[in-house]
Amino acid sequence: MKWSESWSDGNGGCPSSSPPSRAGSAWRDPAPVLDGTSVALVIMAISAGSIFASHVNDGGFWIVAKYFGISERDTLKTWTVLESVLSVAGFAAAAALSLFV
Structure with missing residues (x-):
């Protein structure tokens, strides 16, 4: 064949x-x-996903690092966890709301 x-x-x-x-x-x-x-809800889910790995492009990352005198390595560790939790929580909220709306 x-x-x-x-x-x-x-x-x-x-x-x-x-x-x-x-x-x-x-x-x-x-x-x-x-x-x-x-x-x-789609916009909310996309917005939540867009902050997942945006720490290097985020001005807040650099402001926190310089203002508090934290090394870039330590700021990166902290900011990565913060942004990941915010992103997953935002997506979970959008998913939960979609069940009721």
Whole structure:
């Protein structure tokens, strides 16, 4: 059996998982429209995830390190735990709220 026969959907060897076939199915079956509450929860979850590893780009990281005279290594340890807890808690809150809304 040739590769094109084993992966063919009957259209001359074009696999059904090809990008054109997936794009065509998106046109036929569009994604559901989200209401305002769902959009707010999605934004909340994305925002929570965006702070997970943002310590080096975060101005607060450098302000805390310099203001309190903490070494970058110690600030990095503390800030990583802080940002991770905030991120997971924010995502958990969005997930919990989605169950009730």
